[in-house]
Amino acid sequence: xxxxxxxxxxxxxxxxxxxxxxxxxxxxxxxxxxxxxxxxxxxxxxxxxxxxxxxxxxxxxxxxxxxxxxxxxxxxxxxxxxxxxxxxxxxxxxxxxxxxxxxxxxxxxxxxxxxxxxxxxxxxxxxxxxxxxxxxxxxxxxxxxxxxxxxxxxxxxxxxxxxxxxxxxxxxxxxxxxxxxxxxxxxxxxxxxxxxxxxxxxxxxxxxxxxxxxxxx
Numbered sequence: 001x002x003x004x005x006x007x008x009x010x011x012x013x014x015x016x017x018x019x020x021x022x023x024x025x026x027x028x029x030x031x032x033x034x035x036x037x038x039x040x041x042x043x044x045x046x047x048x049x050x051x052x053x054x055x056x057x058x059x060x061x062x063x064x065x066x067x068x069x070x071x072x073x074x075x076x077x078x079x080x081x082x083x084x085x086x087x088x089x090x091x092x093x094x095x096x097x098x099x100x101x102x103x104x105x106x107x108x109x110x111x112x113x114x115x116x117x118x119x120x121x122x123x124x125x126x127x128x129x130x131x132x133x134x135x136x137x138x139x140x141x142x143x144x145x146x147x148x149x150x151x152x153x154x155x156x157x158x159x160x161x162x163x164x165x166x167x168x169x170x171x172x173x174x175x176x177x178x179x180x181x182x183x184x185x186x187x188x189x190x191x192x193x194x195x196x197x198x199x200x201x202x203x204x205x206x207x208x209x210x211x212x213x214x215x216x217x
Contacts, residue, residue: 027085079107084117089117089120151191
């Protein structure tokens, strides 16, 4: 099994110069390509504010590709249908067990599709709610009320869920939040700067959590 050794090291002890974040391409008709500027802006924000040295040019990786293992952090988003084949589910499972991390950000409408597909990946696990006092919400920037609200849809609170395996969070699922929208260029959604900053700070907390703490709860 391939293991991401750099996830076992403290955040600032290895070179990240060529490390790129990645967006997950999946089948089923959902718009996996939503928010095309979000990861670039998140990488730049993290480099400027929390001492990372990420390459701001993100990659696109397919669920079933071996290229998945080149990226310790993979972001998934969209508004609709998601389908994983059996082979893709096995590959994603191996990736996550090897130390990879998946952030799923529902861009509104993804929830009824992603839950059963992640059951293909980990039939033995259920998403568990991440409490507001979890280190995700206070490691660099403080979010005492937990996951911030970026865009409103159904008057529901923003929620964070995790898939936990042997004490390690492998997957973070953010719902009713639209973090990725907040990471986009300011001209895309015309959000107030305070809203964009809140989204980027929460994203930086996620990046810090994954790389500095090995995603261990």
